[in-house]
Amino acid sequence: MLTMEDIIRDGHPTLRNVAAEVSMPPSEEDKQILASLLEYVINSQNVEMAEQYSLRAGIGLAAPQINVAKRMIAVHLTDEKGILYSYALFNPKIISHSVEKAYLQSGEGCLSVDEAFPGYVLRHARITVKGINLDGEEVKLRLKGLASICFQHEIDHLNGVMFYDYIDKKDPYKLIEDAIAIER
Structure with missing residues (x-):
């Protein structure tokens, strides 16, 4: 079972x-790694498990965050309409996206980043993802x-991109017109 000790931190x-x-x-090893990523995010959202094993709650985790430089992600979240998205994917790719932007009103966080990075992270409002x-x-x-924001965040990890790379350094709460605000 993965714990916070397995998750590498910003700067690695x-x-x-x-x-x-x-x-x-x-390979069986890759299947096990991918399954363990999904197991972590599910366990981290279970109050008793999170407390018992000191897990920080997360809705997504990518293999590079456990120091495995392979294209694997896991996402487990319930969206604003109550729909559960629980996926573990090999080689996920964004195959199309909207021009329209969206952002989390509360900002984004990351299990590999211990400090807060206040500001808006503008992302595509809608995406289509393919994976195995x-x-x-x-x-x-x-x-x-x-769900769109979470998948983009995790796929960014596969490309060496961190969420705070998108935050405008001079004006962290700068918005573009017509961007959709998403409450978490």
């Missing part, structure tokens, strides 16, 4: 590297709202 070089594609079909699940099936997801 793996977080700034582009992760390698996972060979298909995935643990059963080896191709998954295609059309996402908006919190």
